[in-house]
Amino acid sequence: xxxxxxxxxxxxxxxxxxxxxxxxxxxxxxxxxxxxxxxxxxxxxxxxxxxxxxxxxxxxxxxxxxxxxxxxxxxxxxxxxxxxxxxxxxxxxxxxxxxxxxxxxxxxxxxxxxxxxxxxxxxxxxxxxxxxxxxxxxxxxxxxxxxxxxxxxxxxxxxxxxxxxxxxxxxxxxxxxxxxxxxxxxxxxxxxxxxxxxxxxxxxxxxxxxxxxxxxxxxxxxxxxxxxxxxxxxxxxxxxxxxxxxxxxxxxxxxxxxxxxxxxxxxxxxxxxxxxxxxxxxxxxxxxxxxxxxxxxxxxxxxxxxxxxxxxxxxxxxxxxxxxxxxxxxxxxxxxxxxxxxxxxxxxxxxxxxxxxxxxxxxxxxxxxx
Numbered sequence: 001x002x003x004x005x006x007x008x009x010x011x012x013x014x015x016x017x018x019x020x021x022x023x024x025x026x027x028x029x030x031x032x033x034x035x036x037x038x039x040x041x042x043x044x045x046x047x048x049x050x051x052x053x054x055x056x057x058x059x060x061x062x063x064x065x066x067x068x069x070x071x072x073x074x075x076x077x078x079x080x081x082x083x084x085x086x087x088x089x090x091x092x093x094x095x096x097x098x099x100x101x102x103x104x105x106x107x108x109x110x111x112x113x114x115x116x117x118x119x120x121x122x123x124x125x126x127x128x129x130x131x132x133x134x135x136x137x138x139x140x141x142x143x144x145x146x147x148x149x150x151x152x153x154x155x156x157x158x159x160x161x162x163x164x165x166x167x168x169x170x171x172x173x174x175x176x177x178x179x180x181x182x183x184x185x186x187x188x189x190x191x192x193x194x195x196x197x198x199x200x201x202x203x204x205x206x207x208x209x210x211x212x213x214x215x216x217x218x219x220x221x222x223x224x225x226x227x228x229x230x231x232x233x234x235x236x237x238x239x240x241x242x243x244x245x246x247x248x249x250x251x252x253x254x255x256x257x258x259x260x261x262x263x264x265x266x267x268x269x270x271x272x273x274x275x276x277x278x279x280x281x282x283x284x285x286x287x288x289x290x291x292x293x294x295x296x297x298x299x300x301x302x303x304x305x306x307x308x309x310x311x312x313x314x315x316x317x318x319x320x321x322x323x324x325x326x327x328x329x330x331x332x333x334x335x336x337x338x339x340x341x342x343x344x345x346x347x348x349x350x351x352x353x354x355x356x357x358x359x360x361x362x363x364x365x366x367x368x369x370x
Contacts, residue, residue, distance in 0.1 A: 002136055003118040004198065005044040006107070009037060010057035011100060011192075012125045015243045018363050019343075024056065026124035027063040028242070029326050029344070031255055031264075032294040032309050035066050036242065038272045039129070040122045041082070045073050046269050047132035049120060051080030053110050055103050057087050066273050073271045085110055101216040104205055111202055119201050123192040127240045127251060129264060130193070135233050139195045144231040146200075146221060148174060149193035151239045152186055164190040164217055168232040177222040188232065190217075191239060238263045249341060249361045252307050252324050256290055277310050285316065301331075315350075322358070340364065 009026035019028050026037035037054070044052050052075065056063065069075075070082035085107045087097060097103040104111075111119070118139070120132050130149070139147040150166050166188040167176035177190075204220055213219040221230060238260055240251040254260045264270065277296030282288070287302040294310040301318035309327040314320060317334040325331070329342045332350035339356035343366035348354070352370060356362035364370065 002116060003047075003049050003120045003132065003195070004111075004114045004116040005040075005049045005052035006104075006119060006121045007037065007040050007044075007052060007054045008100065008103060008121070008123045008192075009054055009060065009063055011055075011103070011123050012243070015125070016245060016248065018245050018365070019248065020059065022059060022366055023062045024058075024060050024124075025242070026054070027060070027066055028248070029309060030127070030242075030248075030252065032292045032307055033275075034270065034272045035063075036124045036127070037063065037067065038270055039127050040124060041067070041073055041075075042270045043122075043128075043130050043132060044120065045075065045271065047120075047136075049132060050075065050077065051083070051114065051116065053083045053085045053107060055085045055107060057097065057103075060084070060086075068273070072273050083110065099214050099216070101205075101208055101214055101220065104201070104216070105209055108202070108205060111198060111205075114198060117197060117199075119194075119196055119198045121194040125242045126191050126193075127238075127242070127264070128191070128235065129237055129269065130235055132195075135193075135195055138233050139231065142172065142231050143229060145196065145228040146230045147195040147233050148190055148221075148230065149195075149233045149235050150188045150190045151235050153189045166190055166232050168234075172231050172233075174225060174230045174232045176225070177217060179218075188234075191235065191241070193235075195233075245341070245361065245363060246359065249324060249339075253305070253322075255292060255307065256305060261292075275310060283316070286314075301335075309344075324361075343367075346370070 009024045012025050028036045030036055064084060067082055075081040087106060097106060165178050166174050168188055169175050242248050242251060280293050280295060280297040283300035286299045288299060289304050291303050292307045294308060296311045297308055298313045300316045301314045304321045306320050306323040308325050311328040312325045313330050315331060315333040318331050320337045323337050323340045325342045327344045330347045332348055334351045335348055336353045339358060339361045340354055341361050342364045345367045346364050347369045
């Protein structure tokens with residue numbers, strides 16, 4: 001294979017504290033049956049990348065439970081496959097990594113053992129479908145040292161944290177990298193996907209250790225735009241990022257749009273952990289409109305403009321509107337829910353009336369009883 005993959009599962013945990021108190025960004029549930037890591041992992045598998053290292057930091061038990069041996073992504077292999085890379089610090093350090101560059105320094109052994117020529121790196125907060133084979137071809141054809149993937153800014157990118165915008169010339173070469181607290185229309189928004197030679201990455205890491213550099217983009221790439229041939233690859237498909245609880249809600253609601261749903265899942269190219277759930281059961285008085293309902297649910301009330309994960313139960317007389325109900329949520333009789341996000345295993349008692357707002361959803365933590 002031409003490339004080895006690296007996925008950062010924790011790099012954006014600080015952006016979504018509500019959803020990552022008991023999990024990593026990579027294991028945040030999404031779209032009824034998926035986790036955020038399913039998108040970058042599936043993109044790599046579909047691009048014939050069969051050795052993938054997943055860099056973790058903390059709270060990654062649920063991520064390991066979800067990915068397991070990688071069987072559901074055809075990555076359960078003797079050679080390569082999916083490899084978890086827990087945080088590593090030497091005897092002189094008492095802290096875990098705080099940046100992408102520091103995280104990469106901790107996986108030097110993984111990079112040294114790999115025999116692929118190139119490395120593809122990505123994060124877990126970006127929901128998109130991308131063919132890395134095309135990015136690799138672009139990288140090779142342009143004799144690039146580093147290729148950075150970007151997209152034109154749209155509303156679906158939401159309010160991003162620590163966004164880098166790229167100034168790209170007519171040849172595709174990146175001339176400037178700027179931090180942008182807010183994005184303007186048609187900005188070239190970098191989506192934290194990189195391609196470069198493995199040997200170059202190892203040399204960058206060795207030099208960074210010697211010179212105590214901390215940040216991969218600011219301290220390495222941005223300062224070497226003249227000496228490195230850094231190219232920009234424009235990704236024109238659907239791109240959405242999860243940078244807050246509100247953007248999580250908004251991007252989930254995007255899935256109720258047929259065009260978005262078809263682009264992400266139309267060819268069934270996004271893989272996830274298989275669960276042998278029974279089909280959803282709809283009661284005699286059930287009414288469901290414009291919603292995504294996963295397997296194993298029981299619906300006896302009304303559901304509108306909502307996304308329900310596996311095993312959700314909606315009792316009689318209950319009305320659920322504009323909500324995201326995660327796995328095994330139980331909603332009692334004669335309950336009204338509007339703009340609510342429930343985490344897993346939440347129980348809502350009979351005759352409760354809970355409501356958030358379109359721009360400020362009400363979140364109920366995992367295992368809560370109301």
